[in-house]
Structures are given as structure tokens and as C-alpha cells.
Amino acid sequence: MSSSTSPPSSEDMAGSIGIPQLILCAIVAALVYRYVLSPSQVSGGPGSANGRRPRATVSPDAIEALRAMFPQISVAAIRWDLEKNGGSVESTTEKILTDGFLPEPPAPVIRQTPSPLPGAANTQPGSRPGTTRPQATASSPSSSSGPATGHTDLITRYNLYSRLEAYRHESPAEQPAAAPKKNDKASLFLRGRERRDVMILEARKKMEDMLRR
Amino acid sequence: MAAKAVRRLLSEYRELINNETDGIYAGPISEDNFMLWECLIAGPPDTPFEGGMYSATLTFPDDYPLSPPTLKFTCDILHPNVYPDGTVCISILHPPGDDPNMYESASERWSPIQSVEKVLLSVMSMLAEPNDESGANVDASKMFREDREQYEKIVRRCARKTVGL
Numbered sequence: 001m002s003s004s005t006s007p008p009s010s011e012d013m014a015g016s017i018g019i020p021q022l023i024l025c026a027i028v029a030a031l032v033y034r035y036v037l038s039p040s041q042v043s044g045g046p047g048s049a050n051g052r053r054p055r056a057t058v059s060p061d062a063i064e065a066l067r068a069m070f071p072q073i074s075v076a077a078i079r080w081d082l083e084k085n086g087g088s089v090e091s092t093t094e095k096i097l098t099d100g101f102l103p104e105p106p107a108p109v110i111r112q113t114p115s116p117l118p119g120a121a122n123t124q125p126g127s128r129p130g131t132t133r134p135q136a137t138a139s140s141p142s143s144s145s146g147p148a149t150g151h152t153d154l155i156t157r158y159n160l161y162s163r164l165e166a167y168r169h170e171s172p173a174e175q176p177a178a179a180p181k182k183n184d185k186a187s188l189f190l191r192g193r194e195r196r197d198v199m200i201l202e203a204r205k206k207m208e209d210m211l212r213r
Numbered sequence: 214m215a216a217k218a219v220r221r222l223l224s225e226y227r228e229l230i231n232n233e234t235d236g237i238y239a240g241p242i243s244e245d246n247f248m249l250w251e252c253l254i255a256g257p258p259d260t261p262f263e264g265g266m267y268s269a270t271l272t273f274p275d276d277y278p279l280s281p282p283t284l285k286f287t288c289d290i291l292h293p294n295v296y297p298d299g300t301v302c303i304s305i306l307h308p309p310g311d312d313p314n315m316y317e318s319a320s321e322r323w324s325p326i327q328s329v330e331k332v333l334l335s336v337m338s339m340l341a342e343p344n345d346e347s348g349a350n351v352d353a354s355k356m357f358r359e360d361r362e363q364y365e366k367i368v369r370r371c372a373r374k375t376v377g378l
Binding site: 156 | 229264266268291352377378
């Protein structure tokens with residue numbers, strides 16, 4: 001019974017929906033080709049980005065994803081780079097990772113100014129005067145990406161560049177023994193700050209060793 | 214109200230300075246304000262965070278320790294449980310009544326018997342073991358699940374940046 005009723009119905013469906021279905025398939029295929037497959041072809045040359053309207057290939061999702069990973073990079077710079085490479089999140093990520101920043105687009109956009117850090121304002125008064133900045137820039141090539149970053153590193157934030165060289169040669173174990181164990185507020189703060197600075201210097205030393213290996 | 218909080222925070226601070234715990238530091242940013250602390254958390258070993266020194270601020274409510282502090286990273290960090298603005302989302306920082314994720318048991322949430330030290334140690338283990346069900350940073354969660362290599366690469370880069378390398 002069932003075999004006799006089903007053939008006509010399937011034949012009926014093939015007859016009435018066949019052509020619209022074909023057209024639909026063609027449209028879907030064209031869209032898929034246009035939006036999903038074409039970026040890889042566009043990325044071939046930077047010249048092609050100027051030829052067609054590149055804006056269409058940059059999805060807000062891609063910009064949002066990159067912003068989440070690199071909050072310090074401006075939306076304008078991300079969009080500009082995506083437009084240039086045909087919307088490839090991977091290649092923009094790669095670029096940020098290797099350069100540490102993205103160039104801002106040539107059009108007038110608001111430049112990100114380094115935000116004042118919560119810790120920076122209050123923690124300086126007791127620290128050593130006369131910090132040597134030239135040494136700072138010489139020993140850390142990554143600080144050249146300064147304008148693009150939202151946060152400063154800890155060495156810069158706590159003015160530790162002047163102590164860096166000396167710390168490399170002293171053993172961290174000597175530090176705590178020198179401080180007398182008093183518990184009034186002022187000496188607590190003194191010991192606390194010292195511990196913080198030593199922790200940062202120690203971390204920096206370890207990271208230098210890690211990178212050397 | 215706040216006087217009670219300050220007393221408790223002073224004793225926690227004394228404890229932290231006298232009995233140092235490896236890999237963490239915390240203390241008031243300024244002597245005049247005990248309700249705002251800065252802290253350091255070392256990246257746990259054998260993870261891509263290793264070698265990094267992560268800075269954060271701890272903001273205490275006036276009714277501390279009844280209510281938990283909030284912890285916000287002040288360095289670039291990519292992690293599934295850290296909002297893009299740096300705010301950390303873990304169970305120990307949520308009071309028992311309010312459970313935004315609907316899966317935390319009351320015992321792992323904030324209560325007055327917790328402390329700054331326990332919070333920082335929890336954050337350290339959170340760095341080592343992200344919970345990718347909590348969607349504080351959806352893109353980081355997605356990358357952690359689907360492209361671990363890329364995730365670790367970015368995390369390592371951020372770790373170097375924390376100490377200026």
C-alpha cells in the first residue's frame with residue numbers, strides 16, 4: 001500500500017519544486033563563493049583590495065573577536081588591516097603578534113592615548129629618584145610598540161629599570177634578612193613594597209633566562 | 214562599617230607580609246586607602262602563563278568581609294574567565310546568593326572565612342585550568358577549545374610583556 005502512494009508524491013515534488021530548488025542552490029552557491037571562499041583569493045595581492053569594495057568582506061564578528069584578543073588595538077586599525085588582507089583574522093592576529101601593534105589607518109582617526117594606570121599615581125613617592133630611561137629603551141625592544149599598548153609593563157610602572165642591572169648579580173635570598181621584622185603600619189608598607197619590587201625583578205630575571213634557552 | 218573592614222584588611226596585610234606565599238603579593242596601593250589594593254600573581258609553571266607576573270587591583274566593599282572584593286587585571290591577558298576589561302569571573306568572588314553561572318556550589322563561593330590570599334591562589338589555579346563553560350570572554354573560550362596553539366601563543370606573548378620583554 002505504502003509503495004503505491006509514495007512514488008506519485010515524490011514525482012509530484014520533483015516536478016513542482018525542481019526548478020526553484022535549482023535556482024536557490026545556485027544563489028546559495030554564489031553567496032558561499034562570494035563571502036566564504038573569496039577572501040583567500042583576494043589576499044593574493046594588496047592591489048586587489050583597492051580594486052573591489054573590500055568593506056563587504058570585513059565582518060563585525062571578526063573585528064569583535066580581534067578586539068577581545070587585543071583590547072589595546074583600535075577598532076579602526078583592525079578594520080583597516082582586515083580590509084587590506086581580505087578579512088583574514090588569522091593573518092591580522094599573526095601581524096599583531098609579530099609586530100606588537102597595528103598601524104593606524106591614514107584617515108583621521110582618534111589615536112589611543114596611554115591610559116593612566118590605577119597603581120602608577122600612588123606608588124611612586126617612596127621609590128628611588130633618578131631613573132635611567134635611556135637604559136630602559138635599550139634593554140627592551142618591545143617598548144617600541146608603546147603607542148599601541150593599553151597597559152605598561154611592571155618594570156616601567158614601578159620604575160625598576162635602574163635596579164635591573166644590580167639585581168641580576170645579587171641573590172634574592174639576601175633580601176628579606178636585611179629588613180627588621182616590625183609590625184607597625186609604616187614598616188609593613190616598606191617591607192610590602194620591597195617584596196613587590198623584588199618579585200617583579202625576579203620574574204624579569206627568570207623570563208630573561210627562559211627566553212635565552 | 215568601613216572601620217571593621219579596614220581592621221580586617223590590616224590584619225590580612227600583616228599576615229601576607231609576615232608569611233610570604235610563593236608567587237603572590239598583595240597590599241594597599243596607598244597608605245591612605247585600605248579599600249584599594251594592588252596585587253601580583255605569578256604565572257603558574259608548566260602553563261603558557263609561566264614566567265609572567267600578572268598585576269591586578271582588588272577593590273573592597275565597605276562591608277568586607279561580608280561581601281567579596283572585585284579583582285581586575287591591569288595587564289594584557291587572554292583567558293576564558295577574564296572579561297576583556299580585565300575583571301575576573303570566578304566562583305570565590307561571587308557571594309553565595311548570586312550565581313550568574315548557575316553551576317557553582319555554595320562552598321566554592323565567597324564567604325567571610327575566605328581571604329585575599331585564598332582569592333589570589335584561586336586566581337592562580339584559574340590561570341592554569343581555565344573553565345571554558347563560563348563565558349566571561351567568549352572569544353578566548355572559543356580559541357581555547359578550538360585553536361589551542363594560537364591561544365598559547367598569544368598567552369606567552371602577553372606573559373613576556375608583563376615583565377617588559
